[in-house]
Amino acid sequence: MWDYSETVKEHFFNPRNARVMEEPDAIGDVGSIQCGDALRLTLKVDKDTEIIQDAAFQTFGCGSAIASSSVLTEIIKGKTLDEALLVTNQDIANELDGLPPEKMHCSVMGREALQAAVANYRGEVWRDDHEEGALICKCFAVDAVMIEETVRANNLRTVEDVTNYTKAGGGCSACHEGIEEILTRVLAETGEAFNARASRQKLHADKEKPKVPGKGLSNIERIKRIERVIEAVRPQLQRDRGDVTLVDVDGDTVFVNLVGACSGCQMASLTVSGIQQQMMEDLGEFIRVVPVPAEKPASATVKLEVPA
Amino acid sequence: MTPPTQNTSGLSDVYLDNNATTMVDPVVVEEMLPFFTVQFGNPSSIHSFGNNVGRSIKKARQQVQALLGAEHDSEIVFTACGTESDSTAILSALKAQPERKEIITTVVEHPAVLSLCEYLEKDGYTVHWLKVDGKGRLDLDVYADLLEERGEHIAIVSVMWANNETGTIFPVEKMATMARDAGVMFHTDAVQAVGKVPMMLADSDIDMLSLSGHKLHAPKGVGVLYLKRGTRFRPLLRGGHQERGRRAGTENVASIVALGKACELAAEKMEYENTVVKAMRDRLQEGILAAVPHCFPTGDVENRLPNTCNIAFEYIEGEAILMLLNKAGIAASSGSACTSGSLEPSHVMMAMGIPYTAAHGTIRFSFSCYNTMQEVERVIAAVPPIVAQLRKLSPYWGEDGPIEDPERLFAPTYA
Numbered sequence: 156m157w158d159y160s161e162t163v164k165e166h167f168f169n170p171r172n173a174r175v176m177e178e179p180d181a182i183g184d185v186g187s188i189q190c191g192d193a194l195r196l197t198l199k200v201d202k203d204t205e206i207i208q209d210a211a212f213q214t215f216g217c218g219s220a221i222a223s224s225s226v227l228t229e230i231i232k233g234k235t236l237d238e239a240l241l242v243t244n245q246d247i248a249n250e251l252d253g254l255p256p257e258k259m260h261c262s263v264m265g266r267e268a269l270q271a272a273v274a275n276y277r278g279e280v281w282r283d284d285h286e287e288g289a290l291i292c293k294c295f296a297v298d299a300v301m302i303e304e305t306v307r308a309n310n311l312r313t314v315e316d317v318t319n320y321t322k323a324g325g326g327c328s329a330c331h332e333g334i335e336e337i338l339t340r341v342l343a344e345t346g347e348a349f350n351a352r353a354s355r356q357k358l359h360a361d362k363e364k365p366k367v368p369g370k371g372l373s374n375i376e377r378i379k380r381i382e383r384v385i386e387a388v389r390p391q392l393q394r395d396r397g398d399v400t401l402v403d404v405d406g407d408t409v410f411v412n413l414v415g416a417c418s419g420c421q422m423a424s425l426t427v428s429g430i431q432q433q434m435m436e437d438l439g440e441f442i443r444v445v446p447v448p449a450e451k452p453a454s455a456t457v458k459l460e461v462p463a
Numbered sequence: 464m465t466p467p468t469q470n471t472s473g474l475s476d477v478y479l480d481n482n483a484t485t486m487v488d489p490v491v492v493e494e495m496l497p498f499f500t501v502q503f504g505n506p507s508s509i510h511s512f513g514n515n516v517g518r519s520i521k522k523a524r525q526q527v528q529a530l531l532g533a534e535h536d537s538e539i540v541f542t543a544c545g546t547e548s549d550s551t552a553i554l555s556a557l558k559a560q561p562e563r564k565e566i567i568t569t570v571v572e573h574p575a576v577l578s579l580c581e582y583l584e585k586d587g588y589t590v591h592w593l594k595v596d597g598k599g600r601l602d603l604d605v606y607a608d609l610l611e612e613r614g615e616h617i618a619i620v621s622v623m624w625a626n627n628e629t630g631t632i633f634p635v636e637k638m639a640t641m642a643r644d645a646g647v648m649f650h651t652d653a654v655q656a657v658g659k660v661p662m663m664l665a666d667s668d669i670d671m672l673s674l675s676g677h678k679l680h681a682p683k684g685v686g687v688l689y690l691k692r693g694t695r696f697r698p699l700l701r702g703g704h705q706e707r708g709r710r711a712g713t714e715n716v717a718s719i720v721a722l723g724k725a726c727e728l729a730a731e732k733m734e735y736e737n738t739v740v741k742a743m744r745d746r747l748q749e750g751i752l753a754a755v756p757h758c759f760p761t762g763d764v765e766n767r768l769p770n771t772c773n774i775a776f777e778y779i780e781g782e783a784i785l786m787l788l789n790k791a792g793i794a795a796s797s798g799s800a801c802t803s804g805s806l807e808p809s810h811v812m813m814a815m816g817i818p819y820t821a822a823h824g825t826i827r828f829s830f831s832c833y834n835t836m837q838e839v840e841r842v843i844a845a846v847p848p849i850v851a852q853l854r855k856l857s858p859y860w861g862e863d864g865p866i867e868d869p870e871r872l873f874a875p876t877y878a
Binding site for chain 1: 778779780781782783786787790799800808819820823855856857858859873
């Protein structure tokens with residue numbers, strides 16, 4: 156049996172708002188029948204204020220799917236639709252005191268149901284662009300589809316690359332065989348062979364000679380390049396309701412501020428290591444990216460508060 | 464005899480997950496204890512500490528031989544588990560016949576065989592996967608054709624004796640004879656069948672058979688590979704001369720002794736298993752089917768293990784059922800994707816073509832001789848409200864039945 160938190164069990168055994176709503180203003184139906192979960196979220200929305208007055212759900216699914224649905228209805232009641240859309244799957248998981256990595260998709264389904272319901276209310280068509288693959292890295296909940304897409308998009312060649320970009324394989328390392336299989340398959344698409352020895356050489360090289368900062372580039376040029384990398388990753392983060400800004404540069408250390416969905420997310424360190432990797436490639440030197448709090452609270456945090 | 468745990472109902476827990484593992488019989492525990500303390504010698508040693516232990520292993524070997532109906536006690540090779548026995552058998556056949564690069568097996572095997580064969584496919588071997596019909600049965604004509612067409616290229620046929628999820632029994636003795644006639648080696652994973660189905664391997668054409676101790680009231684961590692005399696063999700583990708050099712490594716003496724005793728007890732209880740235990744299983748199935756609408760038994764119900772029944776509850780999900788059963792003090796298992804953390808429900812249910820809305824709600828109840836009819840009645844009473852409670856939550860379920868026209872009423876965007 157899964158190691159569910161007491162909160163998950165509580166919401167499963169006593170689900171809140173589990174009922175059929177009469178004449179809902181919005182309906183969000185999502186699910187993955189192969190995976191064994193499907194969720195209908197129904198909302199009552201105040202026409203003038205767009206405040207969610209009531210939320211109810213029906214779920215076909217496992218313990219964590221039912222618990223995620225239940226806690227979601229509690230989170231969004233009283234919020235406006237725009238505020239509710241800022242709720243991330245991590246918020247749902249946090250409210251449940253965490254979910255096992257294999258079960259994080261249950262919280263994703265909750266967020267998707269919410270997006271679908273809001274789209275339904277606004278007369279928009281919601282399309283799901285999230286494809287889910289078999290879970291490869293259990294330490295950081297990274298699935299095969301994500302690894303494959305990242306390998307393809309960034310021309311990754313080694314297990315270490317994959318760990319730097321996706322975090323997969325950065326924990327217990329038991330999934331390295333699975334990651335190697337994906338690399339072998341994707342590299343074969345372009346007629347390239349996976350070379351495990353290259354990975355190890357790179358690993359040793361990294362350990363043996365730490366690079367000297369700032370060789371060749373002027374300070375201005377360095378900062379410009381650092382800014383360019385940050386600008387390049389921002390659109391991707393903004394799509395997930397997050398953002399990143401440059402705070403300061405001190406030698407080989409780059410201080411950034413993560414906001415919105417990025418801050419506090421368990422994927423934050425993944426984001427940071429991804430940015431770090433890209434800076435190192437762009438500048439050709441060792442860079443350490445350190446997330447720091449902003450001087451004032453991020454705007455997203457303010458927005459999350461429910462108006463009195 | 465039931466485990467000493469207590470649940471919220473205040474009654475002892477009902478354990479109906481004996482295909483997963485069984486309680487070690489107290490008589491078996493008694494039998495193995497001296498081998499941790501007084502009889503600690505290495506059976507390979509010349510002195511008396513080792514000698515007695517060697518004799519105990521010989522006795523255990525004969526007890527296993529008797530249960531399997533093997534011709535010689537030297538055909539019994541002790542291993543660490545069923546999985547090791549499976550790997551040893553299949554890899555031995557490939558190693559001993561390097562010119563043969565093909566394997567025949569079924570799509571419903573236990574992962575011990577399934578995953579190994581998938582791995583061998585990546586390694587360049589060809590695996591012929593025998594399919595099953597809606598009741599989990601094999602088509603022997605397809606098998607016969609394969610043997611005729613590819614016989615000389617086939618290194619080994621590996622087919623389970625009984626399926627762990629549905630209990631469906633395969634005609635392995637007949638299939639072994641067909642393999643022999645085609646000059647092909649035959650292995651069976653009989654982990655679920657040993658102790659429940661009478662066997663006389665001396666009269667069969669089965670070359671190799673795997674069994675696991677913990678499925679028949681011996682401890683975990685001990686198994687057997689039956690290896691018919693004369694079968695060409697290459698060991699998986701080489702090293703010392705233990706098990707006549709066929710499985711090196713110092714013997715797990717206490718567990719081997721325990722397995723011997725458990726086999727002796729299993730032979731005595733075979734009749735009970737096929738009458739009393741079977742009657743409890745039948746009563747459970749009949750009681751649940753009568754009380755719960757929209758559920759059905761899976762597998763070949765006319766031809767299955769006496770202790771197993773697998774019921775698909777439509778429109779609800781297995782893990783949720785198990786959590787509520789567990790709260791009521793009832794232990795069972797499910798073929799749903801969520802219980803295993805995989806994306807698809809059980810490969811056995813998928814192979815039988817069970818629709819997703821039912822495959823995710825399959826629950827396996829597996830008995831042992833320690834269950835009672837009182838427990839069965841308790842489960843029959845507990846299941847209907849649990850199913851009703853979850854269906855009330857399900858978007859596929861209406862007022863008092865599945866929603867009609869689900870395409871229109873509930874059409875989720877699939878992730």
